[in-house]
Amino acid sequence: MNSLYIIIFFIFGCFLGSFFAVVGERLPRNENFIISNSHCNNCKHRLYFYDMVPVVTYIINKGRCKYCGEKIPFMLPFVELVTGLLFAVSYNSFGFSYDLFIALGVVALLMVVLVSDLTYYIIPDEIIVFFIFYFIIFQFLKGGINMMSTHVVTGIFLFLLMYFIMFLGEKMFKKESLGGGDVKLLFIFGLVLEPILGVLSIFIASVIALPPSFYLLFKNNDHMIPFGPFLIISFAFIFFSKITTYDFLKFLGF
Ligand SMILES: [Zn+2]
Numbered sequence: 001m002n003s004l005y006i007i008i009f010f011i012f013g014c015f016l017g018s019f020f021a022v023v024g025e026r027l028p029r030n031e032n033f034i035i036s037n038s039h040c041n042n043c044k045h046r047l048y049f050y051d052m053v054p055v056v057t058y059i060i061n062k063g064r065c066k067y068c069g070e071k072i073p074f075m076l077p078f079v080e081l082v083t084g085l086l087f088a089v090s091y092n093s094f095g096f097s098y099d100l101f102i103a104l105g106v107v108a109l110l111m112v113v114l115v116s117d118l119t120y121y122i123i124p125d126e127i128i129v130f131f132i133f134y135f136i137i138f139q140f141l142k143g144g145i146n147m148m149s150t151h152v153v154t155g156i157f158l159f160l161l162m163y164f165i166m167f168l169g170e171k172m173f174k175k176e177s178l179g180g181g182d183v184k185l186l187f188i189f190g191l192v193l194e195p196i197l198g199v200l201s202i203f204i205a206s207v208i209a210l211p212p213s214f215y216l217l218f219k220n221n222d223h224m225i226p227f228g229p230f231l232i233i234s235f236a237f238i239f240f241s242k243i244t245t246y247d248f249l250k251f252l253g254f
Pocket residue numbers: 040041042043044045065066067068069070
């Protein structure tokens with residue numbers, strides 16, 4: 001029975017992944033993503049249900065639009081597949097519980113932010129607001145008003161910490177180092193993680209962002225890389241690793 005649910009969550013996740021990719025790709029352009037029909041971005045040909053089977057369509061049509069032959073970004077099947085896998089992992093880790101809904105929210109946030117930040121270098125405010133409400137509601141259902149308010153305070157703490165880091169960065173490098181979206185993202189992290197683990201997520205994100213940053217610096221490339229994807233990946237990693245504040249402090253030798 002358990003493995004049946006894992007498969008169902010995988011398939012469900014692949015379909016929702018398709019939706020997350022569309023939201024992340026269209027919302028920053030203010031294009032409607034719910035009412036308008038699905039269509040090819042290049043030839044505008046309407047896509048029917050059988051043209052949109054996650055991953056499968058991409059493989060059958062060899063990564064191209066069936067109607068005009070335009071290449072479909074690899075991001076799409078990638079997001080579909082990873083969402084499916086992480087939905088399956090979420091169910092396997094949390095079973096049917098409020099934590100499962102929090103986990104699915106983490107996956108949704110991860111995917112939408114990745115697509116939008118990598119494509120347009122922005123994290124739309126609509127996304128931020130939606131997930132603030134989403135996580136506040138589920139923390140309330142899970143642990144009542146106490147747990148909810150603890151997480152809101154944690155969110156404010158992490159938001160201010162990130163704001164301070166951004167402020168320092170701008171003073172030191174005399175240019176905008178982080179986007180406002182990254183700072184707002186930290187408020188959401190606080191709605192999910194404990195404070196110390198939220199700080200850890202900033203640290204891990206900075207460490208994994210270093211090699212590509214040095215590479216660009218070395219190549220004298222002024223191209224900027226968004227910090228959001230590093231933040232969101234380290235956040236999801238910490239969440240799914242199920243590491244606790246206790247484990248982390250013990251690891252540090254406290
Ligand atoms: Zn097309």
